[in-house]
Amino acid sequence: MKLMIVDDEPKIRKGLFKLLSAQEGWQVVGVYEDAPSALKDLYELEADVIITDIKMPEVSGLDLIRQIRERSLNIRIIILSGYSNFSYAQKAIELGVTRYLLKPTDPRELLSLLKEMERELFPKAPEAEPDQRPDGENEVGNLLVVKAIQYIEVHYGGRITLKDMAEELHLSPNYLCELFKRHTGKNLMEYVTEYRMQKAKTYLSHVEYRVGDVAEMVGYKEAKYFSSAFKKAYGMTPLEYRNKR
Missing domain, CATH: 3.40.50.2300 (Response regulator)
Structure with missing residues (x-):
């Protein structure tokens, strides 16, 4: 490539x-x-x-x-x-x-x-049969999911709500959730948290950022709430993760 x-x-x-x-x-x-x-x-x-x-x-x-x-x-x-x-x-x-x-x-x-x-x-093996949905529904759905993911990638450091995201993509909240789950196998708001936690791990590798700084950078106003979410995701606090590296 x-x-x-x-x-x-x-x-x-x-x-x-x-x-x-x-x-x-x-x-x-x-x-x-x-x-x-x-x-x-x-x-x-x-x-x-x-x-x-x-x-x-x-x-x-x-x-x-x-x-x-x-x-x-x-x-x-x-x-x-x-x-x-x-x-x-x-x-x-x-x-x-x-x-x-x-x-x-x-x-x-x-x-x-x-x-x-x-x-x-450069596919190395024959691809699976495509999902046979009428009127290009599968292609349109995939595009909307890509846009939802890109919205998350841009907004993860601020406030993200299902309502705001759905309005941005001109969809109903329920349909957006159903579409996202269908094409990714993941719950939409759980994906938001997962993406934020992945970003938090990256920022924690930079020792110049305090845990409170990292919390704000990934969309959490309270460091305590961020630490709780991080521990739930990885079984350790942000400080423990940093010290382990």
Whole structure:
């Protein structure tokens, strides 16, 4: 699988290159500090996946993606962004971005996503029979679930309610829950908690963040409530988890 990296931060570029180059069967065909340079090489390098920042000088990541789509290039796109702004995510969804991940990104999460893309791009075995739902219901349902997940990825640091999410996606709360369960096998609000806990583990690995800071970063106003939820999920308190590492 061929990958391109576009980010104006040297540390991010270097870290991504090292991480992705180490994976068997993957080739980082280009590393760029700006969008125009990446666009220039797109046709020649034939990348399968582009990983790009959203805020860059001159030409933004969204502009890069827009130009890729205008050229009808069938490339999978992952956005890594330090901006938890849902308007960015909405535009990204409209432009067919596969995932919108917030920095600091968990390397395991990124690798898991890329491996999933690799399986889709280069299937090694015949795929199972598709769900035979009429009128493209399965495809539409999947898209709505993807949008729900992206909403969670952007809003996990703030207040998330089923009502707000359903309104954003123009669905009834009950239908959204049923759709999410059908396509993921998971309860929607349990997924929100699970995602927050995964993010909390990433932030706890940064010793400069206090437990109270991490609680706020993943959407909990009270550190005590966060610690209780964390212990319920992992059988240990946030401090115990940090000290164990």
